[in-house]
Amino acid sequence: MFKKNFQNPIFWGLLIFFAAGFFRLLFFNLIEFKSDEALFFSQIVNFYNHPTVIQRGIITSLGTYSFPLFTYILIILSAIIRNPQFLTFSIALINTLTVVIFYFVVKRIFGNTTAIFGSLILAFLPWGIIFSRKIWPQDLLLILLIPLIYLLNRLILKKNQKFTFLIFLIFALAIQLHSSGIFLFVSTIIILLIFRIKLDLKSAILGIIAGSVTVIPFLIFQLKANPLCPDCEAFLKYQNSIRIRDIYNFIRPFQIMTGMGFHFILGSDYEGFTKAFPQINFLRQVFLATPLIFTLGVISIVKEKRKYLYLLFYVAIIPSLYFITKTKAFMHYFIILIPILTIIYALGFTFIFEKANKIYLKIFTLFLFGVFLLSNIIFQFSLNQFLESKQNINGDYGPIFSVTQKKVEEMTSQYKNLPSYQKIVSIAYLANSGKVEKAKEEINASGFDQKFAEKLEQDLGLKK
Secondary structure (H helix, E strand, O other), X not given: OHHHHHOOHHHHHHHHHHHHHHHHOOOHHHOEOOHHHHHHHHHHHHHHHOOOOOOOOOEOOOOOEOOOHHHHHHXXXXXXXXXXXXXXXXXHHHHHHHHHHHHHHHHHHHOHHHHHHHHHHHHOOHHHHHOOOOOOXXXXXXXXXXXXXXXXXXHHHHOOHHHHHHHHHHHHHHHHHOOHHHHHHHHHHHHXXXXXXXXXXXXXXXXXXXXXXXXXXXXXXXXXXOOOOHHHHHHHHHHOOOOOOOHHHHOHHHHOOOOOOOHHHHHXXXXXXXXXXXXXXXXXXXXXXXXXXXXXXXXXXXXXXXXXXXXXXXXXXXXXXXXXXXXOOOHHHHHHXXXXXXXXXXXXHHHHHHHOOOHHHHHHXXXXXXXXXXXXXXXXXXXXXXXXXXXXXXXXXXXXXXXXXXXXXXXXHHHXXXXXXXXXXXXXXXXXXXXXXXXHHHHXXXXXXXXXXXXXXXXXXXOO
């Protein structure tokens, strides 16, 4: 019976869906909701109040505005229901289903054992969970990366050029979601040159053009703006800023596969987190040992699966490009490596599992995998408990959503019966996230009479 279930893809697909959905589709009171999320939500409300072509997203860490693709996606997702919880649920559901798709893609390429190991790792990966349930462009990268891996595998291994159009269309979309897509694109071109893979250039160009249709409004804005192309000027300013080469770019790939590096979002509360949950100190020792699994995955590829050597090139090239270009080692820049790293880790477990010629050795391998998996699960439970007890994190995470939502409801309760209530709520989220000037701008652009606007500013705490 067990052997039959082990080979049954439907059984594993359902199991993986529930595993991936546990932390992604529950605990919505704990989600991260700050200025970026508030700005995107405001854009959606504005669009449905006054439908118009969206030309830009929101300002990025580079000082430029993002492409409007993510906003278009949010418009579709919020066609029926428009509130932060539903948008977050939609993104989380997409990512949960993507983990299931990952299982079937890896099964087809590497076999069922590697697919099971890999999809369960991805299901409970703490950073994978964090970056799969926010109103944030990067949180939708995975849905593009999984099919891209399959298509690139067909191109590199089978020399099948019929997928060239789709590959470059996906690249165009990924770059619009986040600038890390540029590094993924450049890495791929380098790898194709190294492995001497010929491309159907016509199909590649057509794929880029098709995937860039949503860039047209952005380009029109840049051409019509005065001065011309303000985002070009902002990007040049970023390039000329003082930056250093960040050695952590070579460490992040290993941190993102565990519960390491969470000081990145917990800030000064990270020490309080480890004190409140002493098990984190033990788990850290387990996490520090996980690169050994990565090493086994590398050995597996080098010794037995050399045709998949290109996967290792991605892990080497992308951090190197970040380092060379003086890109700060933000954790979310490594989302693009998560599926590749997960496959390598899964190959590591598969390597020792298949090499074990005694049943007790196979059981021991499964025990090691269970420890790895359980460590991430315990970490995620601990993190959720800490977020719920602390509620307002003194770091990048900020207040949990239930705190923000309660505050916004209190600020806007007297306006509930007004037709413009949803608009007022979106402005309140901006005000609560610290976007005071943007909130004032939204009030001025809403057509409220002066007396009402002044009272609203007062109620939302926009007036000192």
